[in-house]
Structures are given as C-alpha cells and as structure tokens.
Amino acid sequence: MTDKYLILIVLATGLVGYTNVAQAELTSLSDEALGEVKGEGIGFMLEDFAFEAGADVATGNRLDITGLTNSAGDDVVLSVSQFYIAGSGSNLGTNVIGNPVNLGRLLYPYNLELLDGDDIGIAGKAVFEFATPQRFAGNSTEKPYSLLDFNMEQRTESRYPGEQTATGRRVDSVSGVDLAALSSRASERADFGIRYDLMENGVRAQSLEAHAQGVATDGSFLRLWGDNNEMVGNLEFNFYAQDLLFFACDANGNNCGDSVQFHNFVLESQLGYGEEQPVTFEVESDGNFTIEVGSIEGKTNAFYQDFYANGPRTDIYIENVSVGGSDFGSATVSNLQIQYLRATSRDL
Amino acid sequence: MKAINRSLLLLLASPVTGFALEPMSNDDLDTVTGQGGVYLSGDLTINENGGPLNSDGPAAWQSNCTAASTDSKCGARIAVNTGSSSTGWFVLDNIRGRFSFEGLTLKTRTINSGFVGDGAQFNSEVLEVGLPNTLDYENVSLTVANSNSPRPTDVGFQQTDIFTLNINGQANLQGNLLVYPTGTP
Numbered sequence: 001m002t003d004k005y006l007i008l009i010v011l012a013t014g015l016v017g018y019t020n021v022a023q024a025e026l027t028s029l030s031d032e033a034l035g036e037v038k039g040e041g042i043g044f045m046l047e048d049f050a051f052e053a054g055a056d057v058a059t060g061n062r063l064d065i066t067g068l069t070n071s072a073g074d075d076v077v078l079s080v081s082q083f084y085i086a087g088s089g090s091n092l093g094t095n096v097i098g099n100p101v102n103l104g105r106l107l108y109p110y111n112l113e114l115l116d117g118d119d120i121g122i123a124g125k126a127v128f129e130f131a132t133p134q135r136f137a138g139n140s141t142e143k144p145y146s147l148l149d150f151n152m153e154q155r156t157e158s159r160y161p162g163e164q165t166a167t168g169r170r171v172d173s174v175s176g177v178d179l180a181a182l183s184s185r186a187s188e189r190a191d192f193g194i195r196y197d198l199m200e201n202g203v204r205a206q207s208l209e210a211h212a213q214g215v216a217t218d219g220s221f222l223r224l225w226g227d228n229n230e231m232v233g234n235l236e237f238n239f240y241a242q243d244l245l246f247f248a249c250d251a252n253g254n255n256c257g258d259s260v261q262f263h264n265f266v267l268e269s270q271l272g273y274g275e276e277q278p279v280t281f282e283v284e285s286d287g288n289f290t291i292e293v294g295s296i297e298g299k300t301n302a303f304y305q306d307f308y309a310n311g312p313r314t315d316i317y318i319e320n321v322s323v324g325g326s327d328f329g330s331a332t333v334s335n336l337q338i339q340y341l342r343a344t345s346r347d348l
Numbered sequence: 349m350k351a352i353n354r355s356l357l358l359l360l361a362s363p364v365t366g367f368a369l370e371p372m373s374n375d376d377l378d379t380v381t382g383q384g385g386v387y388l389s390g391d392l393t394i395n396e397n398g399g400p401l402n403s404d405g406p407a408a409w410q411s412n413c414t415a416a417s418t419d420s421k422c423g424a425r426i427a428v429n430t431g432s433s434s435t436g437w438f439v440l441d442n443i444r445g446r447f448s449f450e451g452l453t454l455k456t457r458t459i460n461s462g463f464v465g466d467g468a469q470f471n472s473e474v475l476e477v478g479l480p481n482t483l484d485y486e487n488v489s490l491t492v493a494n495s496n497s498p499r500p501t502d503v504g505f506q507q508t509d510i511f512t513l514n515i516n517g518q519a520n521l522q523g524n525l526l527v528y529p530t531g532t533p
Contacts, residue, residue: 043530049479049523053515061517067491067509097520106459106466111530185464230431283429283436287494287508345494347508 041113045104050087052096054080074201081207081253082195090191092211092245101190108133108183108218117225121274125225135219135238138181145219147240147266148317149176150334157308159339164301166308171334174317177264182218182240189214189242197251207249209256214242232278234312239267258324265319270312271338276303277312288345295340313337385455385476391448396487398422399444408501415487418442420500420507423489427498439495439507445488445515453478459526477525485515 054063063080070076084093087101104110110132117125135145153172158165182189193211197204217239224233247259272279277294284290296307314336321328397403398413402422413422423444427437457476461467495507 040529040531042527044525044527047524047526049521051519051521053519054517055520056517059517061519062514063516064514065511066514067511097522100523102463106463106470106526109526109528109530113531187464226431228432281430281438283438283494285435285496287436287496287506289436289438289494345508345510 041111043104043109043111045102045106045109047102048100049085049103050097050100051083051085052093053083055082055084057081070200077199079197079199079204080194081197082193084194085190085192088187088189088191088214090193090213092209093193093195102188103190104133105183105185105188115223120223122223122225123275125227125275127223127225129221129223131221132217132219132238133183135181136183138178140178140181144236144268144270145181146268146315147178147181147238148174148268148315149178151175159296159304159308164304166305168305168309171315174315174330174332174334177240177266177317177319179240182216184216184218186214189216189240191215195253197253204251207251207253209245209247209249211245212241212243213245214240216240227275227278230280232272232280234272234274235270235279236312237267237269237271239265241265261320261322262318263320263322264317266315266317268316269314273307273311276307284344288347290342290344292343293338293341297340307337311337385453388452388454389448389450390452391446393446395423395444396446399424418489418491418509418512420493420495420505425500427495429498435496437495437498439493440490441493441495441507441509442489442491442512446484446486447488448484448486449480449482451478451480457526472528474526474528477527479521479523479525481520481522483519483521485517485519488515489513 054061057079063083065078065080066075068076068078082093084090084096085101085103086093086096087099090096090099111130113129113131115127115129117123117127120127135147137145138147139149140146151172151174152169154167155170156165156167191211191213192215193209195207195209198206198208217237219236219238221236222233223235224231226232241262242264244262244265245259246261247256249256271293276299277296279294280290280292282290282292296304299307314333316331316333316336318331321331395402395413398411398417398419399422401409402411402413409421411417411419411421413419420441423442425443426440428439429437453476455476455478456473458473459467460471463470489512491509491512493507493509495505497503497505499505500507
C-alpha cells in the first residue's frame with residue numbers, strides 16, 4: 001500500500017514539472033493587451049565625468065572650426081585651445097581631469113522616451129522625447145516649475161492692435177532665484193568652458209575665453225513627432241549658470257582684459273505650443289535652412305485666451321552683471337511670447 | 349523486502365525529479381546577475397582616402413580626396429530630409445579620419461548604495477560603459493551643411509557648408525556612462 005503511494009507521488013511530481021514547462025511557452029498578446037503596453041524610457045547619466053579636448057596645442061592637439069569668413073572675405077578659423085567639462089572648482093579649466101562631476105542624477109537621469117501624445121496635448125501621436133533631469137516644484141505652484149520667484153500681476157492685452165484681447169497673469173518683476181527647483185545637487189552642476197583663438201587669414205589675432213560655472217539644464221526637453229509627413233517639435237530649454245565669464249586675451253593667451261561676468265544667469269525658454277503652434281525645421285531647395293515657430297494668426301478667441309494665460313513663454317534673468325569688477329545690477333527679460341517666428345539662413 | 353522496494357523506487361524516481369531541467373520563476377531570474385564584462389580597444393578609420401566609392405565606384409564618384417580636401421564626394425555623408433514641405437536636406441558630410449581609444453569597458457553593475465543616498469533607493473542594475481582615458485584623433489573631420497539633394501552626384505547639386513570641424517591629437521576624459529530603464533510600464 002505504501003509502495004503505491006510512492007509511485008503516485010513520483011508521477012504527480014513529474015506532471016507538475018511538465019505543467020510548468022507548458023506555462024513558460026510564448027503566447028500571443030491580444031489587441032486589448034497590446035493597447036496597455038507603454039514604452040519604457042532609457043535613462044542615462046555620466047558618473048565621475050570629466051572631459052578635455054584641444055588642450056596642449058604645442059604637442060599637436062588641435063580642434064579647429066573652419067568655413068567661416070570675416071567681412072573682408074578672409075577665412076576665419078576658430079582654433080580651440082581648450083574645451084572642458086569638469087566638476088565645480090575647475091578654476092577656469094586648470095583643474096579638469098581628476099575633478100569630475102556627475103551629469104544627471106541616478107534618480108533623475110537624462111531620459112529618452114516615446115510618450116503617448118494624448119497625455120501632453122498632442123492627440124493621437126507617439127511623441128519622441130529627449131529630456132534632461134526633471135525639475136522640482138521649489139516655490140512654484142504650477143507647471144512648468146520655474147527657477148525664478150516672480151511678482152505677478154493681472155494684465156489685459158490684445159494679440160495685435162485691434163485683434164483679440166486676453167486677460168491673464170503676467171510677470172511684473174523677479175524677486176529672486178529659487179535653486180530648490182533643481183534636481184541636480186550643487187555638486188552635480190558642471191563647469192565647462194572654451195578657449196579659442198581667432199585666426200584670420202592664417203594670422204592668430206586674438207584669444208577669447210568663455211567659462212560657465214555651476215551649470216544645470218534641468219527641466220529641458222525636445223519633443224519630436226510626425227505631422228503630414230513632416231517632422232515637427234516643441235522645445236523647452238532651461239539653462240542655469242551660477243557664473244558666466246567672458247574675456248579676451250592677446251594672441252598668446254596672456255594680458256587678458258577685463259571680464260564680463262553674469263552671476264546667477266537663468267534662461268527659461270519654451271518654443272512651440274503642442275500641435276497648435278509646432279516648431280518646424282526645414283531645408284529649402286537652395287540649401288538654406290529655416291526654423292519656424294508656427295503662427296497663431298487666425299486662431300479662435302478661445303485659443304488666444306488659453307495661449308495668453310498658459311502658452312509658451314521665455315524669461316531671462318541675470319541677478320548681477322559686472323564688467324571689470326564694477327556691478328551693474330540685475331537684468332530681466334520676461335513675458336516674451338512668440339506669436340510667429342521664421343528664421344532662414346543665407347549664404348554670404 | 350518492503351524497505352528494499354522503497355529504496356529502489358526512490359533511486360529510480362530521483363533522476364527524473366532531481367535532474368530534469370526546470371523553468372526558473374521570475375523571482376529566481378531577478379537574482380541572476382551578469383558576471384565579468386568586456387574590455388575594448390578600438391582603432392577606427394573612416395574613409396581615410398575618400399571611401400570605397402572613390403577607389404572602386406563609378407567615375408562620377410571619384411575625386412581628389414587628400415586629407416585637406418573638403419570635396420562633397422569624399423568622406424561619409426548622412427543626408428536627412430525632414431518632411432514633404434522641406435525640399436532640401438540637412439547634411440553631415442566629409443566624415444573621415446582615424447579615431448582610436450583603449451580601455452572602453454562594458455559591464456553590468458548593481459547600484460544599491462552611494463550616490464549621496466540615491467543608490468539605496470535606486471537598488472537596481474545598470475549597464476556601465478567605462479569611458480577610455482584618452483581618445484586619439486588623426487585628421488578627423490565633419491562638415492555640417494545644407495544641400496538641395498541627397499547625393500553629390502545628383503543633377504543640379506548645390507550645397508552650403510555651414511562649418512567644418514577638424515580634430516587632431518588627444519582628448520582626455522574619465523568617468524562612466526550608466527544606462528538603465530526608466531518610466532512606469
């Protein structure tokens with residue numbers, strides 16, 4: 001009797017094994033199930049990153065940008081004698097390798113993703129998005145989160161004299177910079193800069209330097225999708241630098257002049273408003289390129305009300321501008337709304 | 349006798365149940381981690397003398413492709429048209445030169461600590477691309493341009509070069525590129 005039980009148990013175990021194999025087979029997904037599938041994004045970040053190119057020209061390291069001409073038609077070569085990306089304390093590019101920075105944060109990385117357009121106001125489209133680390137709310141109460149503390153006021157303005165009128169909140173002044181909106185910690189804001197020599201007609205004319213310290217681009221994104229066989233997009237570009245420095249030196253990189261310094265520089269620029277105002281990139285048949293931000297002319301009154309109150313806006317703020325050590329105070333550009341823009345290149 | 353029978357049965361049964369291949373559960377698969385990694389050195393030369401079409405292609409493609417030449421027929425070319433109303437092409441042209449590195453590494457890594465507290469919360473696997481310490485360039489060039497047709501041999505070909513980048517010598521770098529899935533599936 002006991003033997004029979006044993007045999008039964010062995011058979012039963014074998015059956016369980018076979019049942020498991022059958023469960024592991026691939027089965028086809030129904031249309032309903034496929035409809036639930038959402039693409040995951042790919043996140044990436046650079047850990048302990050530093051980069052330096054073009055340095056030490058004497059040993060043959062060169063990074064040249066050619067194809068430019070001056071007003072007299074002479075060839076102008078931008079010969080880069082240093083381009084670097086490093087951590088804070090790079091001391092204008094003298095401390096690069098060995099002074100790394102994390103670009104992107106593990107929990108808030110750079111991200112490539114296919115978005116469902118229905119969720120972001122681009123109906124029925126799959127939208128490709130490249131995004132930098134996201135922003136936190138900070139002192140902001142509504143999206144998109146801003147790095148600037150604004151004093152707002154209510155205004156009524158027309159789109160154009162005699163055209164639709166809309167009422168909404170507008171920036172009256174900027175009261176400060178709110179760094180709590182950045183997901184990149186202070187140690188994750190890069191220093192980068194470029195030193196380049198201007199060579200005109202083969203003669204080294206001048207050495208120019210531009211350095212940015214404590215840079216973050218959190219909250220920026222580029223979205224692209226197809227519309228009537230054309231690639232269109234929306235762009236949000238956010239740039240924060242603790243300090244921007246520009247100065248010129250003689251041809252040997254010595255005897256540098258006074259520097260122009262922007263302290264706490266904030267650029268928050270949105271281009272395009274979903275499908276209603278797409279940004280297009282085109283090349284004409286004559287070989288010139290065109291960037292166009294769609295016109296809002298002819299749109300409904302309701303659209304203009306929404307565009308005025310919630311549409312894309314560009315704000316620029318510099319907490320302090322100083323030239324040669326003399327402070328000039330703050331500078332603000334705010335409430336800039338592009339109703340139509342078309343920029344075309346022209347070969348000189 | 350019964351005891352002997354029982355042992356015999358157990359012996360017979362054990363190879364079947366003990367050694368059969370069994371599917372792994374998702375939980376078990378989660379605990380599997382890749383070991384080791386890849387160490388790569390590379391020496392890549394792109395179209396040093398203009399490219400294969402310059403030596404073996406039709407006569408229309410052949411041109412003088414010395415290192416200083418910016419002839420549109422020399423070097424690799426990528427032309428992109430952005431849509432039906434766009435009649436011209438964005439072009440990356442004259443892509444050539446020699447590019448070498450040593451010490452690019454590829455491996456998987458579990459991050460569950462560090463990163464100023466982010467690691468413990470992240471607690472997941474990433475693909476780690478260890479960047480080489482130096483990149484060597486020799487006559488590497490790239491031209492950004494706009495053109496009215498995809499190929500330089502097309503009838504009525506016109507191209508506006510915007511700028512050309514030439515790189516020689518060495519670039520220094522350090523760090524790791526970490527790649528991992530994001531989002532909420």
